[in-house]
Amino acid sequence: MLLSPVRHVAPLVVLVFTLAACGGSSSSGTSSGGTALVTLDGSSTVFPISEAVAEEFQKSNQNINVTVGISGTGGGFQKFCRGEIDISDASRPISASEVAACTKSGIEFIEMPVAYDGIAIAVNPKAAWADKITVAELKTLWAPDAQAKVKKWNQIRATWPDREIHLFGAGVDSGTYDYFTEAINGKAKASRGDFTSSEDDNVLVQGISSDELALGFLPFAYYEENAERLKLVPVDDEKADNGAGPMLPSPDSIKTGTYQPLSRPVFIYISKKAAERPEVQKFVEFYMKNAETLVREVNYVGLGPEIYGMVTDRFAKRHTGSVFSGQNTVGVTIDQLLNKERAQ
Amino acid sequence: MRKHADLIFQLVSLSALVIALAALAALVFDIVSDGAGRLSFQFLTNIASRKPEEAGVYHALMGSIWVIALTGALALPIGVAAAIFLEEYGSRSRMARFIELNISNLAAVPSIIYGLLGLGLFVRLMGMGQSVLAGAATLALLALPVVILSTREALRTVPNSIREGSYALGATKWQTIWNQVLPMALPGVLTGLILALSRAVGETAPLITIGALTYIPFAPDGIWSKFTVLPIQVFNWVSRPQPEFKANAAAGILVLMVLLLSMNAIAIVVRDRQQRRGRI
Numbered sequence: 001m002l003l004s005p006v007r008h009v010a011p012l013v014v015l016v017f018t019l020a021a022c023g024g025s026s027s028s029g030t031s032s033g034g035t036a037l038v039t040l041d042g043s044s045t046v047f048p049i050s051e052a053v054a055e056e057f058q059k060s061n062q063n064i065n066v067t068v069g070i071s072g073t074g075g076g077f078q079k080f081c082r083g084e085i086d087i088s089d090a091s092r093p094i095s096a097s098e099v100a101a102c103t104k105s106g107i108e109f110i111e112m113p114v115a116y117d118g119i120a121i122a123v124n125p126k127a128a129w130a131d132k133i134t135v136a137e138l139k140t141l142w143a144p145d146a147q148a149k150v151k152k153w154n155q156i157r158a159t160w161p162d163r164e165i166h167l168f169g170a171g172v173d174s175g176t177y178d179y180f181t182e183a184i185n186g187k188a189k190a191s192r193g194d195f196t197s198s199e200d201d202n203v204l205v206q207g208i209s210s211d212e213l214a215l216g217f218l219p220f221a222y223y224e225e226n227a228e229r230l231k232l233v234p235v236d237d238e239k240a241d242n243g244a245g246p247m248l249p250s251p252d253s254i255k256t257g258t259y260q261p262l263s264r265p266v267f268i269y270i271s272k273k274a275a276e277r278p279e280v281q282k283f284v285e286f287y288m289k290n291a292e293t294l295v296r297e298v299n300y301v302g303l304g305p306e307i308y309g310m311v312t313d314r315f316a317k318r319h320t321g322s323v324f325s326g327q328n329t330v331g332v333t334i335d336q337l338l339n340k341e342r343a344q
Numbered sequence: 345m346r347k348h349a350d351l352i353f354q355l356v357s358l359s360a361l362v363i364a365l366a367a368l369a370a371l372v373f374d375i376v377s378d379g380a381g382r383l384s385f386q387f388l389t390n391i392a393s394r395k396p397e398e399a400g401v402y403h404a405l406m407g408s409i410w411v412i413a414l415t416g417a418l419a420l421p422i423g424v425a426a427a428i429f430l431e432e433y434g435s436r437s438r439m440a441r442f443i444e445l446n447i448s449n450l451a452a453v454p455s456i457i458y459g460l461l462g463l464g465l466f467v468r469l470m471g472m473g474q475s476v477l478a479g480a481a482t483l484a485l486l487a488l489p490v491v492i493l494s495t496r497e498a499l500r501t502v503p504n505s506i507r508e509g510s511y512a513l514g515a516t517k518w519q520t521i522w523n524q525v526l527p528m529a530l531p532g533v534l535t536g537l538i539l540a541l542s543r544a545v546g547e548t549a550p551l552i553t554i555g556a557l558t559y560i561p562f563a564p565d566g567i568w569s570k571f572t573v574l575p576i577q578v579f580n581w582v583s584r585p586q587p588e589f590k591a592n593a594a595a596g597i598l599v600l601m602v603l604l605l606s607m608n609a610i611a612i613v614v615r616d617r618q619q620r621r622g623r624i
Contacts, residue, residue, distance in 0.1 A: 035565070051394050051559050058561055067570055068559040202583045225586065298394070
């Protein structure tokens with residue numbers, strides 16, 4: 001009496017897969033235990049801020065869980081516009097195509113600047129020759145047509161050594177990359193492709209600090225965490241109206257807008273639908289209330305109470321849309337940000 | 345002359361063994377010297393933090409245990425059932441041989457590929473999200489080929505006379521497999537399962553692909569919960585710039601090693617028990 005073997009195996013397989021499939025539609029808003037969940041994802045530049053806020057938030061709100069992912073600004077917006085996450089961390093404003101993607105899936109968002117960040121140009125501490133660099137020189141180095149051509153230090157400036165230059169930069173899915181290419185090459189996402197890139201800024205720190213011939217760009221906050229392992233290169237935009245001569249990034253020069261064009265605001269975007277949930281509201285309010293202190297603690301520059309107040313107000317009114325709506329933020333200072341906020 | 349060759353071969357084999365063991369010892373020593381100072385009860389009960397001295401592995405350890413337990417629960421029945429079909433029912437057909445060849449190939453597929461499959465199939469298509477279940481299902485796919493192959497090997501070691509004896513007493517094929525063959529093969533099956541799970545518990549790539557690289561400061565509370573696991577927590581700490589996190593990473597590795605060794609210990613105990621019972 002031979003039983004068909006399929007009858008033994010099939011029920012097991014079917015059982016497991018139906019078991020797997022049936023709960024599949026459970027909402028992403030809450031986890032199974034009844035604790036509320038707030039999900040963030042996106043820029044690795046904004047990650048330290050959101051992580052710090054999440055950590056402090058959970059100390060006082062034990063029944064709300066907060067998760068923070070690192071997918072890069074572009075990756076974060078992809079998930080955000082698919083409705084997979086509540087809040088998107090972004091180191092540049094949402095782009096026109098991302099707005100379109102969100103609109104298509106019916107996701108409205110509230111844009112909230114949370115801090116100021118500068119992009120630092122860093123070299124290895126042993127690279128004594130790199131004392132300053134102009135924006136034009138940076139463009140020579142990073143322009144798309146420099147690929148496979150500009151390979152040595154003395155091709156940028158004749159007095160620099162006749163040795164190879166090793167380039168490091170933020171990954172192409174990061175807002176830092178978008179902003180850097182926009183500010184230096186004049187077009188977002190346009191740069192040479194032959195450099196070591198990573199969405200994880202810590203990888204860049206590791207790379208530059210172990211290579212004498214390295215030059216790279218990375219968020220200023222990551223430099224401050226590693227000040228003894230990296231050397232900053234002052235950047236000269238050759239314009240007199242915002243502080244003449246080469247400028248080093250510092251909290252002060254970023255705040256006053258003299259470190260140009262490589263300083264910028266960073267944002268969080270909250271889905272309007274998610275903002276209806278009390279746990280998300282609570283988290284965003286906590287974020288704004290503690291931003292100034294925590295932003296400073298993780299080495300970013302705070303926006304000041306006035307802007308935080310306005311932004312909190314905007315959240316309370318559920319004011320959707322982007323102030324920058326697809327434009328770039330190159331050269332936007334805190335004052336201008338303030339005016340943009342007022343105009344809303 | 346022949347004696348010399350014998351001696352040389354012996355020395356070469358011995359030095360190969362010494363090199364392998366020395367590398368392992370150096371690795372363990374390095375990790376212990378970096379991480380032992382960081383190990384404490386608090387390290388085990390604290391959750392992730394941006395401050396290295398406050399950070400712990402509780403959430404990641406619980407995540408690993410959840411994921412591995414569920415992976416085993418998924419991989420064991422499917423893997424054993426598939427192996428029984430191939431070995432006991434279809435071993436002579438051309439189809440079965442073709443399937444077996446493919447399973448052997450699957451065992452060698454890089455784990456990141458399973459991660460991409462898991463992302464597309466479990467996370468997106470089946471809508472599981474970045475849940476413990478999605479992670480376990482992905483790792484179960486990774487573990488299945490090893491479980492199937494080792495189960496087949498174990499089934500092959502059961503002497504045919506046992507099967508024939510069972511048939512002679514009037515047992516059906518199903519009764520023979522369930523009551524005679526499987527119990528005898530169980531030690532081999534369990535060894536294969538533990539080997540597969542030991543590989544799975546150290547996997548990072550497929551879980552990063554499905555989105556477990558996230559700051560998740562809580563232990564899973566069910567199969568739909570979000571999670572992170574020990575190797576990912578270690579990866580996260582290594583990639584942080586502050587040197588204090590390196591010590592945390594080393595301590596995390598130690599916790600992972602203890603978890604792995606205790607899994608293997610359980611396997612050995614279970615296997616020995618079963619073997620004694622099997623002998624009658």
